[in-house]
Structures are given as structure tokens and as C-alpha cells.
Amino acid sequence: MELKKIDHIGIAVRDLEAARRFYEESLGIKAGHEETLGEMRIAFVPVGEVNLELIQSTTEDGVIAKFIARHGEGIHHIAYEVEDVAAALKELKRQGIKLVDERPRAGAHGKQVAFIHPKSSYGVLTELVSKK
Ligand code: ZN
Numbered sequence: 001m002e003l004k005k006i007d008h009i010g011i012a013v014r015d016l017e018a019a020r021r022f023y024e025e026s027l028g029i030k031a032g033h034e035e036t037l038g039e040m041r042i043a044f045v046p047v048g049e050v051n052l053e054l055i056q057s058t059t060e061d062g063v064i065a066k067f068i069a070r071h072g073e074g075i076h077h078i079a080y081e082v083e084d085v086a087a088a089l090k091e092l093k094r095q096g097i098k099l100v101d102e103r104p105r106a107g108a109h110g111k112q113v114a115f116i117h118p119k120s121s122y123g124v125l126t127e128l129v130s131k132k
Contacts, residue, residue: 001088003080007129008044008051010077012064016041016056023052035108040064042108053079053108077115079127085112088128092116104130 013019020031023045031054034043039062045052055076057064067076082088085104092099100115107113107129116126 001082001091003082005081006050007079007081007127008053009075010053010055010079010125010127011074012067012071012076013054013056013073014068016043016054019043019054019056020045023054033109037108044108077125077127079113079129082128082130084132085114085128085130088130089114097121100125 011019016034020043023029024031029045029047031043031045032051034041036042036058039057039059041056041058043054045054055064057068059065064076089099089101089103093102098117098120100117101113104112104114107127112130112132114128116128118125
């Protein structure tokens with residue numbers, strides 16, 4: 001497996017509109033594409049090759065809401081692009097790496113995604129993303 005690049009950095013926020021405004025008005029970056037994925041509203045903010053993924057929970061007990069309750073707002077995960085998430089998961093499993101997702105699932109932008117458990121990745125929730 002090879003990490004090609006950082007695809008995006010996920011940031012948990014309480015108020016998506018306010019966070020968008022901060023990036024647009026204070027930092028001068030135009031927010032792009034927005035979508036709803038399960039219990040999450042997501043806005044992508046492209047910064048060069050990397051996207052910031054601003055994530056707001058639409059429910060009180062969603063994973064992002066729980067994360068904010070525990071840690072406050074802030075960096076939630078880092079996502080790396082790989083060629084093939086399914087193949088990467090197989091390889092990691094063989095190495096005994098603790099995974100959140102045993103198999104790829106549908107992520108934003110119609111990509112395939114899977115998460116590595118932060119216990120195996122030094123406290124950083126790590127997402128793998130591939131186009132197929
Ligand atoms: Zn993500």
C-alpha cells in the first residue's frame with residue numbers, strides 16, 4: 001500500500017455556516033461542494049491540493065456530535081488517497097492493524113472510504129480514500 005497524498009482533513013464543527021464564513025471571509029478561501037452523508041453535513045474547502053472537510057452533525061448522538069462533546073471542535077481525522085481501499089484494508093488486516101471499517105463504504109464525492117482505528121494510528125483517526 002502507498003499513500004499518494006493527503007486527500008482531506010476532517011474538522012468537526014458545531015455550526016457549518018459559521019465555519020464556512022470563517023474560512024471564506026477571514027481566511028479568504030472559497031468553500032466548494034456541500035453534501036449530506038448519513039447524519040453529517042459536509043462542506044469542502046479546497047486549499048491547494050488538499051480539501052478541508054468541515055463536518056457538522058445533524059443529530060444529537062451522531063459520531064461528530066459525540067466527538068465534539070468529548071474533545072470540543074477541531075481536527076477529527078486525516079484522509080489519505082490510496083489506489084484501492086479494499087486492497088489496503090486487506091493488507092492492514094494481515095498486519096493486525098485495528099480497523100473501524102472491515103470493508104470500504106461509500107464516502108463523500110462518491111468515493112470509497114474506510115477508517116483505521118485511532119488506537120492503531122497513534123491517536124489520529126485515519127481515513128483511506130480511493131476513487132474506485
Ligand atoms: Zn473524511
